[in-house]
Structures are given as structure tokens and as C-alpha cells.
Amino acid sequence: QVQLVESGGGLVQAGGSLRLSCAASGRTFSSYAMGWFRQAPGKEREFVAGISRGGASTNYADSVAGRFAISRDNANNTMRLQMNSLKSEDTAVYYCAAQRRIYASTNWRAYDYWGPGTQVTVSS
Numbered sequence: 001q002v003q004l005v006e007s008g009g010g011l012v013q014a015g016g017s018l019r020l021s022c023a024a025s026g027r028t029f030s031s032y033a034m035g036w037f038r039q040a041p042g043k044e045r046e047f048v049a050g051i052s053r054g055g056a057s058t059n060y061a062d063s064v065a066g067r068f069a070i071s072r073d074n075a076n077n078t079m080r081l082q083m084n085s086l087k088s089e090d091t092a093v094y095y096c097a098a099q100r101r102i103y104a105s106t107n108w109r110a111y112d113y114w115g116p117g118t119q120v121t122v123s124s
Helices: none
Strands: 004-007 010-013 018-024 033-039 046-051 058-060 068-073 078-083 092-099 118-123
Touching: 004 092, 018 033, 018 092, 018 118, 033 068, 033 078, 046 068, 046 078, 058 068
Parallel strands: 010 118
Antiparallel strands: 004 018, 018 078, 033 046, 033 092, 046 058, 068 078, 092 118
């Protein structure tokens, strides 16, 4: 099992940056592919970015490609999401998630563990 906790959310102006972190418990963090998802009010949960369990492979939603960067540090059981050039449409609750696979799926239903989420609000 792994427990996940996100941090780093907040209020930022459009065009600004935020860095989200996801701290994982347990000694098997490197066994999990990881993903970031987000959910805005009244909308479905959507994939944002994913990273393979070794960190060599990443994938992004088209809406964030070139603005967001996902990374992980298996030695310290952490994952991060650097978010630049933020837009009002990026406003959502952001979740980190883990799945016991090599590569990160874009389907939220494929993930086994979730953090409680952190709010990101981008003002225009």
C-alpha cells in the first residue's frame, strides 16, 4: 500500500506559476507509476500528467503540454508538478495518484491510490 498527500496548491494570478508536491509513504514508491489529475466543479476528473515508475517516461494532456512538467524522486518518495503560464481554466482540485504498473495510464479508473487533493485557483 501507499499513502499520498498533496501540497503546494493556492491562489495565483493568470500567467503565474505553482509547484505541487506529492509525498508518498511506504518503501515501494518506485513500484508505482504516478499521475496527476484534476477536477473542476461540475466536471469529470481529467488526466493532467503521468510519469513511469522509473521516471524516464512522461506524458501530458494536450491542454498542459509545454506549460507543466512532472518529475519524481524515488529516493525521497516524492513527485512534483511544476505548473507555469497558468490559466483560469487550470483552476481545479489537483490529485496525485499511484498505480502498480510501469507506465502511467491516462484513465483515472486505472489508479489504485489517491491523495485527498489540493486546490489550485487561477485568477484572471
